[in-house]
Amino acid sequence: MVLVWIGIAVGILIVAILIIKATKTNPREIAGMTMVCKKCGTETGGMACPKCTKTFGV
Numbered sequence: 001m002v003l004v005w006i007g008i009a010v011g012i013l014i015v016a017i018l019i020i021k022a023t024k025t026n027p028r029e030i031a032g033m034t035m036v037c038k039k040c041g042t043e044t045g046g047m048a049c050p051k052c053t054k055t056f057g058v
Helices: 002-024
Strands: none
Touching: none
């Protein structure tokens, strides 16, 4: 029974840490995704870079 209480306490602690981390994270920040072009440094917002992917006449 003591192990159950320890497990519940650890679970509550982990959930509290994750909630605190989620509230402090910037909502515009996407995990693991850069928001700038790797070639030119232009801010892309997660989409393809408009400067580096231009096609002329095709």
